[in-house]
Amino acid sequence: MKLITAIIQPEALEDVLEALDEEKIHLKTVSNVLGCGRQKGHTEVYRGRKEVGNLLKKVRLDIAVNDNFADATIKAITKAARTGNIGDGKIFVVDLEACVRIRTGETGPTAIG
């Protein structure tokens, strides 16, 4: 089992969700986050004063999958979120030790899908 965490541009979310659906990966958690990578901050102007924000709005997806789905998940996200510009985001993959479905008490690979 793997836990895949992707940090992507907010505007890429729609396409990423669509790409994941095509790979039959339906279970995911999505959150708004702020982050700071190599992309330059954006500016906002308030009463004539420019403010450069270092932290940018990003979207985070957390997806737990069984091993045989990991590659498809990563490929789908990469393909849909890539524009080639700085700031496209990152994907982190870690081994997932355990998984429990609260409703039934199932554990392990059967609890994921």
Added chain:
Amino acid sequence: MINAGDTSWILISSALVMLMTAPGLAFFYGGLVRRKNVLSTMMQSFFALCLISVQWVLFGYSLSFGPDIGHFIGSLGWFGMKGVGGAPNADYAGTIPHILFAFFQMMFAIITPGLITGAFAERMKFAAYAAFILIWTTIVYDPICHWVWGVGGWLRNLGALDFAGGTVVHISSGISALICCVYLGKRKGYGKAPMPPHNLPLTILGAALLWFGWFGFNGGSALAANELACSAMISTNTGAAMAALTWMFLEWKFIGKPTVLGGATGAVAGLVAITPASGFVSIPSSLLIGLAAGLVCYFAVSVIKLKLGYDDSLDAFGVHGIGGIVGALLTGFFAEKLINPAGNNGLFFGNPSLVGVQALGVAVTIAYSAIMTFIILKVVDMVIGVRVNQEEEVSGLDITQHEESAYTLLD
């Protein structure tokens, strides 16, 4: 002869109508869009207030109400409010200063282009918007205003009744809204991804402020503090309440639950429909007009829009265009001289010809607004480009058009 009571009521009414644009319309529409577009949407109403205020004192009032040229438009004789002063103009309002009548009318000219913004919300370039409303107000609103209300205007001469702006304000803006949303095309992802209103309490606040301001809009259109103003104000309130109830009960029946947004939308539809009729009809008639507005606009917004598939994002056409047409036509049925001797009797009071005149006014307003709006959009599109690019649309108009954001994630 200036009357102090009349003058103070129209001063207050002018301020009430101002309140309808910003904050009323700004909040009403602002709450309905996604969070990345709330400021740009409110800006459109606020900007209309600023831009049309200047347009009006320079030449808008003169084109609308100035000395008639060929029954089509006013001349520039009153450019810069020349000759429009403290003395009443008996043709328009004999008991208040002429300058106050011009000011009251200014607030109508401001809200009208503001209403259109509901159709192209979340995708129009700001520079294009600014150019569009300036040109639109000058060559669509000002002439129609002159036809219906200006001395010498051809629809006024025919006897078309429009108490507070059913054709001038709501049909003109509503039809233009339809042309705009068809011309600009759907928002990216429309129909696929849900686009829920981001803050309904703002919308309800806006709707309630619109309702409040409408007392000045319709009540003030009596241009005096008299029985007619009282009757218009009560008709207005009745029409709004009845349409809101109708809308909520329809939802209850067909969807399962009455919604707050449905109530607010119904109220605005009722207010729109009662606008042309408010100074000519009895209270029972206003109940029926509200009922009709609720039924027809609900059908237009929840059934016809989905069938035809155009993205009238905030229902500017469905509520203002359709509601305005319902009200203008029903004025031809329900008007009675008993309420307003300066008006006329409608079909139900022995004068079927009024329906024809009203229908003519509606048809001409639809045709003229539609054609001119299309031409303006075409020209603005060639010079500036009307729609933001896809990237800007996805990032939101707040940050891309104004470099601001309404809400922060932290702090």
